[in-house]
Amino acid sequence: MDQDQADRARRARRWVTSADVARAAGVSRAAVSRAFTPGASVAPETRRRILAAAKAVGYRPNALARSLNTRRSGIVGVVITEIANPFYARLLEALGGALQARGLLPLVAVAPDPQATDDLLAHLLSYQVDGVVVASAMLSSGIAARCAAARTPVVLVDRRADAKGPQAALVGADNLGGGRLVADLLAAAGHSRPAFLAGIEATSTSDERERGFTQGLAAQGLVLAAREVGRFTYAGGLEAAQRLLARADRPDAVFCANDEMALGVIDAARTRFGLDIPRDLSVVGFDDTPSAGLAAYRLTTVAQDVAALAQAAVAALEDPAASPRRAAPQWRIPCRLVLRRSARLPEGTVPAD
Structure with a gap:
């Protein structure tokens, strides 16, 4: 040798x-x-x-050795739930890309449900993360206080924290505005019995979309004809549609708090009730996931700018105001309507597809 x-x-x-x-x-x-x-x-x-x-x-x-000198790990914790939901899969991809573009490494923890984040966040803090992004999950006042004590900035994406204790920075779509867009569309198309299909009760996204929708309807002289809960899932949408469409005073339009539920409503309306979409029933979703554009659905929906949400979340981490010790700033990303063929459109309006 x-x-x-x-x-x-x-x-x-x-x-x-x-x-x-x-x-x-x-x-x-x-x-x-x-x-x-x-x-x-x-x-x-x-x-x-x-x-x-x-x-x-x-x-x-050796990044770990360097972190002892710089007191920065270069790691950002990301807590996410509903990972099977296509919207959150897209959001996670966008967050990872935005963090890596700034030389940061995402450490991802998947919560089994929106309430099960405290233990995961406590575990992430033990890795000396430089910040935490919490997407589609809840943040309790107790863990918010722990993050504040550790001087670890926290940014919530698509969810609000509870009203007690330190508040985290918030990045989200303009859900209120999105709900109003749908109300204006349905009113302009001549609907008189609109219904709302909520996601998970007491989640900020569903609550805000419903509030914007009902406010928009009121401005048009309309009220909700019915309301159901679908848990943000396709199966939940199927089950809720069974209840909604079996009513004697069946609604003539349904606004769903996300696309997954809307797809379930369309399938139930067609296969179980023999309804024509959109002649007999208009269906509108929220998120503009890839499935919304499929030829079988052509779902009219409210689009969120996922890339803008991710960029805003990472920018918020780097903003001193994102510290839980300070007043919680908010970033609201505008939404837009994507007009396809699952909802009746006002005369003269041309769908996107």
């Missing part, structure tokens, strides 16, 4: 350190440290030589 082979075999048996890089590049260990520190001062040629040497010896900076 020649000397080069012996050196490679020795390196394979132990961790490669910055001292190995410094030796290979002919520089000090301090220069190696600067070369791997964003924004640190080091001559371009020296940096190039150090990076080439690091590649040759198989060196990777």
Whole structure:
């Protein structure tokens, strides 16, 4: 075995350190440290030589060791639930991309239900995360206080915290405005018996969409003809539609708090009641998930800008006002209607598809 082979075999048996890089590049260990520190001062040629040497010896900076010096881990905890919901899968992808674009690593924890976040957040805090994004899950006042004590910024996406204790920053769609858009559409199309299908009771997204819808109806001289709960799921939409459409005073339109429930309503209306969509019943959803555009549904829906939500959430983490010790700022992202063929449209309006 020649000397080069012996050196490679020795390196394979132990961790490669910055001292190995410094030796290979002919520089000090301090220069190696600067070369791997964003924004640190080091001559371009020296940096190039150090990076080439690091590649040759198989060196990777130890992020955990660096965090002891900088007091920043470069890790952001992300707590999410309803992961089977296509909207939240898209949101998680967008959050991951936005964090990584800023050199941050997402550490994802999946909550089994919106209320089961406290233990997960406590666990994430033990990893010395630089911040926490909570998506589609609830945040109790107790865990909010723990985050505040740890000086860990918290941003809620698509949910509000409870009203007690420290409040987290909030990033969400303009749910109230989205509900009003739907009310205006249904009124303009001549509907007189609109119904609302809620998601999970007491969740801020469903509550706000319903409130915006009822306010919009009132402005048009209309009231809700019926209301049901579908738990934000396709199966829940099927079951709720069975109850709604079996009524003697059956509604002529249903606004669903998300697309998954709306798809269930459409399928139930067609297969169990023989209704034509939209001649006999208009159905409108919320989120504009990929399934909404399928030819079988062509769902009219309220679109959220997922990329904008993710970018705003990451920006909020970096805003000093996002600290739980301060007044909780809010970022509201505008929504837009996507007009397809599941709802009657005002005369002269052309659907998107």
